[in-house]
Amino acid sequence: MKMNADGIDHYPYRIRWSEEDNEYVGTCAELPGLSWLDSTPALTLNGIQQVAREVVEDMRKHGETMPGVFVQERSCQ
Template identity: 55%
Template structure:
């Protein structure tokens, strides 16, 4: 796996007055720059250096989100009144609670 497989994002930071480059797999890292391109280039370089340091020190390197296996299942806890309201909506629509929740999450 290369650092190109990680999930990068560039957004504007009003507080800093610059673009900030971020990497989802390394939430503690960021890079500020005057252009979005420079922010992306900076965060990619910083991640590459961090991964090289981690490997040199025998540390476990995060797996890219794009390369992880997802089962399609996760558990969500909601208050009983929300559970009831969703169950009623599902029944009224003639679908399972799972299908209703999935549709709401996808929207």
């Protein structure tokens, strides 16, 4: 799988409202241990992408295999 320099552009992110936390929660299925809480969807997306970037950089540094994308976007024509 070809990725950009930081390795996170092809990962889909999910942003949802959490009643329990009273904040938005950002997650990435390919990196299941990660989440980010913030007050707006935009801040939440930015936060989860930054955490994902840091994890990917650490994985590369330690020679670990990058997780592939679980869901591929397809066009219906």
